[in-house]
Structure formats: structure tokens, C-alpha cells
Amino acid sequence: MNKFADKRPAIIFLLFILxxxxxxxxxxxxxxxxxxxxxxxxxxxxxxxxxxIGFTGIVSFGHAMYFGLGSxxxxxxxxxxxxxxxxxxxxxxxxxxxxxxxxxxxxxxTLRLKSHFYAMLTMSLAGLFLVLAEKWRTLTFGNxxxxxxxxxxxxxxxxxxxxxxxxxxxxxxxxxxFVNSPLGRVLQAIRxxxxxTASLGFQVLHYxxxxxxxxxxxxxxxxxxxxxxxxxVNTSVFSMDITLDALLMTIIGGVGTLAxxxxxxxxxxxxxxxxTGLAKEHWIFERWIIFFGIIYILVVMFFPQGIVGTxxxxxxxxxxxxxxxxSEQKAAG
Numbered sequence: 001m002n003k004f005a006d007k008r009p010a011i012i013f014l015l016f017i018l019x020x021x022x023x024x025x026x027x028x029x030x031x032x033x034x035x036x037x038x039x040x041x042x043x044x045x046x047x048x049x050x051x052x053i054g055f056t057g058i059v060s061f062g063h064a065m066y067f068g069l070g071s072x073x074x075x076x077x078x079x080x081x082x083x084x085x086x087x088x089x090x091x092x093x094x095x096x097x098x099x100x101x102x103x104x105x106x107x108x109x110t111l112r113l114k115s116h117f118y119a120m121l122t123m124s125l126a127g128l129f130l131v132l133a134e135k136w137r138t139l140t141f142g143n144x145x146x147x148x149x150x151x152x153x154x155x156x157x158x159x160x161x162x163x164x165x166x167x168x169x170x171x172x173x174x175x176x177x178f179v180n181s182p183l184g185r186v187l188q189a190i191r192x193x194x195x196x197t198a199s200l201g202f203q204v205l206h207y208x209x210x211x212x213x214x215x216x217x218x219x220x221x222x223x224x225x226x227x228x229x230x231x232x233v234n235t236s237v238f239s240m241d242i243t244l245d246a247l248l249m250t251i252i253g254g255v256g257t258l259a260x261x262x263x264x265x266x267x268x269x270x271x272x273x274x275x276t277g278l279a280k281e282h283w284i285f286e287r288w289i290i291f292f293g294i295i296y297i298l299v300v301m302f303f304p305q306g307i308v309g310t311x312x313x314x315x316x317x318x319x320x321x322x323x324x325x326x327s328e329q330k331a332a333g
Contacts, residue, residue, distance in 0.1 A: 009259065010176070017169045024158045033161050034229075039262075039269045040164035041225045044171050045242075046249035046261030048218035053247070054256030055179050056211045057191035058111070062122030064242035065129045066103060066216040068235075070095045070223025072133065072140060075148050075233035083149040095220040103216030107209040123240065130238035145234025154228055164225055168262070171218060175258055178214065187211050191256075252299050254306025263307055271295055 024033055045067060052058040077091035110121045133140045140146075154160045178184050186207050189197045198204045227233045236242075246261075249268055254260025275291055303310040 010173070013169075013172065013259065017165065020165055021162065024161055030157065033157050035269060035273055037157070037161050037164050037229055039266050040161075040168040041222055041229060042245065042249060042265040042269060043168050043262040044164075044225070045219055045222035046246045046253070046265050047171055047175055047258055048215045048222065049243075049246040050250045050255065050258060050261045051175060051179070051211055051215045051218075053250060054258075054260075055184065055191060056187045056208060057194075058208065058211070059116075059119045060122045061119045061240065061243055062106070062124075062126035063215075063219055063246055064238050064240065065106075065126040066099045066219035067223040067226070067242055068129060068133065068238035069098050069102065070220035071227035071233045071237040072223075073098065073220070074224045074227050075146065076139065078148040078150060079146060083151055085151050085153065088151050092221070092224060095224055096217050099216040099220035100213050103213045104209060106216075107212035111205055111208045111212065123243075126238060126240070126243070130235055133235045133238055140235070143235050145232060145236075147232045150228050150231055160228065164229075167221070167225065171221075172258060172262070175218075179258070183207065183210065248296065251306060252296065252303075254303075254308030254310070254312075257306065257308040257312070260306050260308040267295075267299070267307075 020036070023036075045063075048066075049060070049063050052060055052063070073095040074088070074091040077087045077094070081087045106122065106125055110118050110125075113121060134142050154163070179188070186197065186202055189200075189202075190204055190207060194204055223237060226237070245268065249264035250261050251264070252260075252267055253262065253264030271292055299307070305313060
């Protein structure tokens with residue numbers, strides 16, 4: 001029974017993925033397909049951020065630098081070479097290598113710092129990448145950015161939708177296995193009490209760097225998918241807004257849950273699409289960011305631990321209340 005309870009979230013998620021897989025074949029809506037594709041992409045990005053903040057206790061304000069590296073890698077490859085699957089795979093490999101190297105170096109330089117000192121330094125490093133993208137116009141075309149063609153397979157929105165869906169599912173199950181591995185358990189121990197973990201003989205810095213590298217690589221992959229979805233890239237992919245989006249998605253959904261960032265990405269992207277649509281109907285919604293802020297405040301007020309975290313807490317309390325009753329019944333029997 002306990003084993004089934006442990007597998008229940010994974011089974012529910014698999015059924016959810018199956019329904020989403022069948023959706024484009026039973027319901028034709030180009031706008032919904034594009035919106036869901038964006039949700040899948042930002043779910044991957046938010047899950048990569050959750051690995052840092054939720055499972056390792058690292059708050060980074062520079063996560064957008066890995067996202068931007070992925071976006072520019074695919075954009076430059078598709079712009080300068082033929083837009084076929086061979087160069088797409090080369091772009092993916094380049095992104096993995098670049099993000100792994102950068103996240104390793106950044107982690108080595110910054111993860112010795114604590115709390116807000118680390119957060120501020122990562123934000124500064126992300127700012128350096130933003131300036132580099134603005135100034136290196138021969139490669140990035142500056143703030144104007146550039147458009148590019150994509151492989152023929154991804155021209156069809158349904159194919160790309162399915163790719164992003166499969167990517168999201170793979171990242172979810174991959175990270176789920178990762179955080180439940182011995183390495184993941186050490187990361188969670190670091191989150192709870194770094195000093196005690198170090199006193200047990202673990203090289204805390206090494207584990208933090210490992211989490212940073214995995215998180216950076218996944219963020220880069222999300223950046224690739226994001227650029228392909230737009231077929232355009234500019235310096236905004238390095239902006240602080242991208243990192244804040246990931247932070248909000250994780251907090252709204254539930255920190256340290258993996259499923260939470262997916263729910264958070266869905267809420268934020270749906271709210272953004274809905275509110276911007278209402279702006280065309282009535283002038284009051286032109287300042288949609290105010291209403292977006294109200295939604296965020298309400299979620300934080302009613303779900304202080306995020307949606308998934310709060311629901312887990314309620315379920316745990318109910319289980320705790322029912323446990324003594326079952327014990328008494330067994331004793332009486």
C-alpha cells in the first residue's frame with residue numbers, strides 16, 4: 001500500500017501527460033497549442049530553478065544566463081548554417097557544453113558565498129552576459145536580435161508541441177530520480193543544515209556545484225526550445241525578468257516539489273494570456289501587470305507554501321488525524 005502511495009504522483013502525472021499528448025489530435029486550436037507549448041518550456045526552466053532553490057537551498061538571480069546561452073546557441077547555429085536536424089543536434093551539444101562549463105565556473109567562484117551575497121553576484125554575472133550580447137553585434141545583432149529558420153520537423157506546431165511535452169516529462173522524471181538518489185539526499189541535507197552536513201564529512205561545495213551544473217544545463221535546454229518557439233532571439237533572454245518568472249513559478253506552485261513549478265508555469269502563462277486578451281476588450285486591463293500582481297498576492301496568502309506544498313500539508317494533517325483512530329480500532333479488534 002505504501003509503495004502504491006509513493007508511486008501515485010508519478011501515475012497521476014503520466015495520465016496527465018497522456019491526455020496532453022492526445023489533445024492536439026482531438027481538439028484543434030492553434031492558440032491553445034502555442035500557449036501550452038510555452039507552459040511546457042517554462043516548466044522545464046522552472047524545474048531547473050527548483051533544483052537550486054527547492055532542493056539545495058540556493059537562491060540565484062542569474063539563472064537567465066543559462067537560458068540565454070541556449071537561446072543564442074540555437075539561434076546562431078540556425079542562422080549561420082543550414083536549419084536541419086544535424087545542426088540542431090550540434091546546437092544542443094554546444095548548449096550542454098557551454099552551460100555546463102559556465103555553471104561549473106560560476107559555481108566554483110560564487111557558491112562559497114552565503115545567501116544574498118551569492119544571489120547578488122549571480123545577478124551581476126547575468127548582467128555581464130546581457131552586456132556582452134548587446135555589444136557583440138556581429139554575432140548577436142545587439143538589442144534588435146535576429147530571426148532564423150528552424151528544422152522542417154519543427155515547422156509543424158504539433159510536432160514541436162509534442163517535443164516540448166516529451167521534454168517536460170523527461171525532465172520531471174529525470175529530476176525526480178535525481179533528487180531521490182543519494183546525491184539528491186545530500187543536497188536536501190545541505191538545504192536543511194549545511195554545517196551539519198559538512199561535519200558529516202561531505203564536501204558541500206562539490207555537491208552544490210553538481211546541482212548548479214545540472215540546473216544550468218536544463219535551463220539551457222529550455223532556452224533552446226523557447227528560441228525555436230519564437231524563431232527569434234534577442235537580448236531579453238538574459239534579462240532579470242526571465243529569472244524572476246522562474247522564481248515566481250516555483251513559489252506559486254510550491255518550492256521543492258517539482259510538480260509545483262509545472263503548476264506555477266501554467267498559472268502564470270494562462271494568467272498572462274488571459275489578462276493581455278482582456279486588455280483588448282477594456283482599457284482597465286491595459287495595466288494587466290497590476291492584476292497579475294493581485295493574483296500572485298492572493299496565491300501567496302491562501303497557499304503560503306505554494307499550491308502543491310499547501311495541499312501536501314493539508315493531506316498530511318488529515319492522515320495524521322486519522323492514524324490514531326485506526327490504531328484504536330486495531331487495538332479494540
